Amino acid sequence: MDTWLTNPSQAYADWQRHEAAGSDRRPFAQQSIAQHRAMFDLFHRHLVGHGATLASFGPDHVDAFWLAEQATTYTPSTRMRYLKLLDRLCRHLVDIGVRESNPAAGLVLLGRWPTEDPDALFLPEDADLRLQAFVRPQGGDSSETLQKRAILALFLGTGLTAREARAVRIHDMHPGASPPYLHVPARPPRSSRTVHLEPFAIVPMAAWLAARHDWPAGGDLLFTLTRAGTPITDMSFGNIVREACAAVGENAENKSPRILRNTYCRRLLLRGVAxxxxxxxxxxxxxxTVTRIAATIDAAEVDE
Structure with a gap:
């Protein structure tokens, strides 16, 4: 029972392998198990980012999941697959005493889907410029501060998702190239791509790379939670964005990596990029997504 709270990913994998079954009571195929594990891990990261656990989350956390960046393009059938997964999971958690109720049961029966797209949140242009200035390294910056500035520069200067940022490796970042770029490996459903760094992001990236090479951490992740190499979390990303917004005097409604990604998107559209x-x-x-953000731009705002 405790494993579901201390190591949920492992507990889910063990349950899938030994006990879980479909509506026909037959074990799932290996391909389905791999897909279910990926879906579970994504939903669990969402819970962690909202301060919830498998024992405490409710229907509101499920509704919030549909508004998260990675879920905004899910079809109704994909959402229903998620609900059925959560329904099976919660029934099991109730059976073993981890939960007292199943918040997904009613959602499956009602097919309760959001009827509107999430708001296309972004920073005003003046706040964007203030944050671009904020990411510049300052004399006396600790390596931890350099990493925070680089994280902000990455989201604001490349438009990466939090999921992609967690997976960036040291050898993916090339601030000294001509032009400077980031290689984003393929990660289904997204293909690999090359993203050129916005000019303001080059110096903070180069500064962090230099500091990162001296960081006694195992592995080759560009960003780590600790000097020992612990992978960084979505919660940490959110905290860094919130702290930076407060530091530049921006009281954004949603202080998360997604608002920086949307700001990057809108900046390119204002610049006239197709x-x-x-x-x-x-x-x-x-x-x-781009069409929704483009709809927020008045014709007079677009650069001549």
């Missing part, structure tokens, strides 16, 4: 090209830079399979 929506299809912006979608490519963001690694999007459709123009839906």
């Amino acid at each position: 929506p299809e090209a912006v979608s490519d830079r963001l690694g999007l399979a459709s123009n839906r």
Whole structure:
């Protein structure tokens, strides 16, 4: 029972391998198990980012999940697969005493889907400029501070998702190239892509790379939670963005990496970059997100 709270990913994997079954009571195929584990891990990271656990989350956390960046393009069938997964999981957690109720049961029966797209949140142009100035390294910056500035520069200067940022390796970042770029490896459903760094992001990236090489951490992740190499979390990313917004006097409604990604998207559109090209830079399979953000731009705002 304790493993579900101390190591949920391992507990879920063990349950899938030894006990879980579909509606026909037959064990899942290996391909389905791999897919279910990936879905579970994504949902659990969402819970961690919202301060919830498998024992405490409720229907509101499920509703919030549909509004998260990675879930905004899910089809109704994909959402229903998630709900069925959560329903199976919660019934098991109730059976073994980890939970007292199943918050997914009613959602499955009702098919309760959000009827509107999430707001296209972004920073005003003046706040964008203040944050661009904020990421510049300062004399006396500790390596921890340099990493925070680089993280902000990455989101604001490349438009990466939090999931992609967690996976960036040292050898993926090339601030000294001409032009400077980041290689983003393929990670289904997104294909690999090359993203050129915005000019303001080059110096903080180079400064952090130099500091990172002296950081006695194992592995080759660009960003780590500790000097020992612990992978960074979405919660840490959110805290860094919130602290930076407060430091530049911006009281944004949603202080998360997504607002920086949307700000990057809107900046490119204001610059006159074609929506299809912006979608490519963001690694999007459709123009839906870019179209929503483009709709926030008045014709007079676009650069001549």
